[in-house]
Amino acid sequence: MRAGSARRVVASTVAALLTALCVPLVVHAARTQHEPAAAADQHFAVTWAASAGRQNAGPAERSYRLVVRTSVGGNALRIRLTNAFGDHPVTFASAYAGLQRQGAELIPGSNRRLTFGGQSSVTVPAGETTLSDPLPGDVAAQSDLVVSLYVTGAQGPMSGHGLAMQTSYATTGDHAAEEAAVNWTDAMSFWYWLDAVSVQTSAAISSVVTLGDSITDGWASTTNLNHRWPDYLARRLQATPESTVKGVANEGISGNKVLADGAGEAALRRFDRDVLAHPGVGTVFVHEGINDIKARPGVTVDDLAAGYRQLVDRAHAAGKCVVGATLMAYKGWPEYDPAGEAVRQGVNDWIRHSGVFDAVVDFDKITRSPYDPQTLLPLFDSGDHLHPNDMGMQAMADAVDLAALRCDR
Template structure:
């Protein structure tokens, strides 16, 4: 289905020149929503050819208001340029549905054109459009692929449903018959422009930040809960948090996605408006050390030393950009059947957490371990915070994580 967009363009041109509240201002851009990009593998990847001549609708939720916006598309893991026939944005009728308000459909332009070719390994920003958004509005971004990417660029752990249908459906209000896909593809960020400057918090982490165990289409990760707290208080409504978690991520080695040190520049330091970094990484490094076979005490000590070294690197590089770095203590994972941690793994976790808590190593600390552990068995999650695998929090656990973060850290 092809929709002719020309009738809506002229009013929008006039609207773009003026902020939503009518007074001219010198706008400042900040990220309002983002996802860390990677190459999907296994069941997370679409079958070859799936995206050829197809439209993909993806629903995202900004965590701060703005008067104009632009979309950042990605060909990060592609090995050749990616040609897109077009893209559009509209207000979604609800999360978990492909339905949009057809009256709100706006075509995205790239250097004034509807089509765009994104170089290999690159991101590409759309031209700004005048669409005032509030915090937590559901927005549907539809991408019309002309061809199969040379390498799919994705965020597998979307915890949100996307919709895929053959043909051009940029303005289709329902996308009837579309295939549901619980991943994001080629969609890196939504940026908003505001008259009053925003300050960005980036959450860098693994599946616990990505939201494994949260409700699909429920927006109840710990970062979502923190965003709600920030927007509920007039004193903190200038703060926005974006989630750059990747399931399986590690500090030291690639796993499901590049290691944290390798992706620090793109996922944190390059984000417009970033002022704070919450770092919660290391549980997968500790768990994978002995998942296949035990190792010596020397190897345990070496791992702890390397984790601390990685923390130091991240802190130094972020501070050099004027970013305040907040360390999150590693949650307990005793009883997990995948990593089957023993007393030595727990000793490694305790050693790392001691270093995180020591004054001066981070600019501030959020003690997720203390908030989430079972007082009777401190090497394990509190049962009501455990989704059932002794590793990932439940939605109630994610709420507790968000509530453990003092808002006065961000001042």
């Protein structure tokens, strides 16, 4: 097939995808889910999240101890459990939330039972999610929260996040209530079943969702140190008293695309579940598109621009601000080629000058080499010429104008 014909095929395929993907998805809730009432001057805001996808089948009658880092602090903590990608119902026979002391060990006295509609267990049908009841008490910002689940009756694929950059734990049998680490012998780098945590906080406080691919997911950052760029952003927000944006929900998926499914559902397809369904979100931060460009054959500038417009339109319709970020250099990565680079440059020009986004952060400008603008600055390069190292991740977060995370919507 000639290059021109291939491009026309891609364009028509993308147009069809955009038509299909623009239909909002419904995030289903289990029968036990109820939205708890909040005081007039308070609301719930997401404090942690990780995009779920379809994972391999796992053994039944197993406990999972999942370690996550909160961003915004508050009270009345609740978790969201997902079976969005399962083929069968799954039962969470017991669920607890505590604070990490070290490894799988919890701070004594911190581990408390979670309930669902007043019950200690909940069964979530295939394709659905459920919220726990609010847990009385305060949760501090930047806490190492540990959610322990005992899962029974699991069959087929599990729902979860495959690139945690955080060590969690598993074991056979029900050990969710235990605070000691002795029975938690199986270390793992996944987050299964848990895909969001929210807290009740001041109605003036909001959260930002970072929608992206492996760079946002944190690939190449140091495991267990919370050195993803959204983590650095969360620390900046906490250290800035005048900022009312305090929560950060990281919805990056390694290998993800804006337009096409593959490594997880396309950003357009997962937008409702991974962005709009979270409480207290005021802003969406979009940094995604390099995987669309690197595909063979890749997409055009117009293709990605149309996808971005749909994301912005859907966010605006829900009253959210949208920040767009330019795509960073990737020369030296195996899939780099001059044609893809030309598209990246064109996409970045569109992001900078189209006026579609409420604000723009120029990640490309602050991370590229001054000697070869098609490559990452060596100081920020993890070594694979695509993903930033810890220093690059921090530079990205530092480049965000915190005032740009709010707009008049």
